[in-house]
Amino acid sequence: MTTSSHPQQAPRHPGVTLTDTRPGQRIRVIAVDAGQALVARLCALGLTPGITAEVVAVGAGPVVLNVMGSRIVLGHGMADQVRVRPAPPAPPGR
Numbered sequence: 493m494t495t496s497s498h499p500q501q502a503p504r505h506p507g508v509t510l511t512d513t514r515p516g517q518r519i520r521v522i523a524v525d526a527g528q529a530l531v532a533r534l535c536a537l538g539l540t541p542g543i544t545a546e547v548v549a550v551g552a553g554p555v556v557l558n559v560m561g562s563r564i565v566l567g568h569g570m571a572d573q574v575r576v577r578p579a580p581p582a583p584p585g586r
Contacts, residue, residue, distance in 0.1 A: 510555050510571035513547045519576040520544050526573040534574070537564050544579045 507522050521543050524531050534540070538559050548556040548563065555571040557564045566574070 507575040507577040510547070510557075510566065510574045510576055511550060511568055513550055513555075513576065515547055515549055517547045518544060518579040518581060519547060520579040521574060521576055523575040524573060525575060526570075530570060530573065534570070538562065539564060539574065546582075 510519070513519055521539060521541050523541055524534055524539075526534075539545070539557070543559060545560075545564075546558040548558055550556075550571075555566045555568065557566070
């Protein structure tokens, strides 16, 4: 039996990145694994841990989100640093 002296590292936070989501999916931001400048920029856009958003587009172009009635467009580099998990469906009438 062989053992590794280098255990595999788990992701810093659970969930998936924004680039791993699909259009129409409701997500909840759980963490931003980035430096202080990007965290501050995303916070200014309203994309903070705990916020719920809808994924509008993911693909070859940028990631587009609907956050509190506003569209936010992120490049893949930024979106790869935002960790999310599925969110429950929106309440009726929203």
